[in-house]
Amino acid sequence: MEATDIPRSGDDPGAGTPGGQRDQALQAGEPGGDGTPGGPSLTAALEAILMVVDEPVAEVTLAQVLERPTAEVAAALRALSGEYTASGRGFDLREVAGGWRFYTRAECAALVERFVRDGQQARLTQAALETLAVVAYRQPVSRARVAAVRGVSSDGVMRTLVARGLVEEAGTDPESQAVLYRTTSYFLERLGLRSLDELPALAPFLPDDVEILEEQK
Structure with a gap:
């Protein structure tokens, strides 16, 4: 790799591209991004909330908490879900039982079960x-x-x-x-x-x- 290919400290690769500028705006909560000035982006706020829930959360509930339009929240959730799938993450964001929640991706389920239950599964008779x-x-x-x-x-x-x-x-x-x-x-x-x-x-x-x-x- 040439020296010119190595990002300098504090530089953001892709910051000069439209996508990079938008990502920076989302992260910083700047005007023009998903977030409000000085606060987390909408996507970051959704991820933070969904990371701690133990049951699916409805779009309207998330919209009320974040004080954002329900349609905007719904669109952000679907965009996040598509992004996780496209990037092959080990977790998935699904709409289930009238709400949204993080789940282990199907391909990784067996590994998680082995870790959590050590091979012991409680099954219904x-x-x-x-x-x-x-x-x-x-x-x-x-x-x-x-x-x-x-x-x-x-x-x-x-x-x-x-x-x-x-x-x-x-x-x-x-x-x-x-x-x-x-x-x-x-x-x-x-x-x-x-x-x-x-x-x-x-x-x-x-x-x-x-x-x-x-x-x-």
Whole structure:
């Protein structure tokens, strides 16, 4: 490398380019950038907040905290997400369960799990998975209804799902007064879904006589 290629102390490579000037403005919070004069840029503020959250944060909430237009915040979040993907970062910024949060990129998930859990993974039992599936597709649903679908009592399993934050109470049935249950935003987060509308359709997996079986119950 020639001496002329080595940046001098205090110099910013690319500062003479339009992109470099914009990056400097973003970092310094100068007028013309994302930030306000003397303060952090919008992107820096978003990164700082999202770095410490333990659940997805809605765009409107971030806009209120930062006192910026929601549309501007939404655009900045999507730009950051695209930037992280394009640069191949080990983390990802995703919109999940009505909000935004940092996640480990899929390619690095196995390494992180090995580090955090030392190879030990806490998994839901088959009974818990069945019960969770019934709640997800039939919600709001009572424990009696879940038991009717599974053919076995699900009281203990339901308590486990509630304790893990995957299921929560959703009022009572107006006729039977039975407690109803539904999935939580944490459930959406764990499955990487924005809403229940993104659940896969069940029709392709159901038997042809499902309607007759349903009427017989």
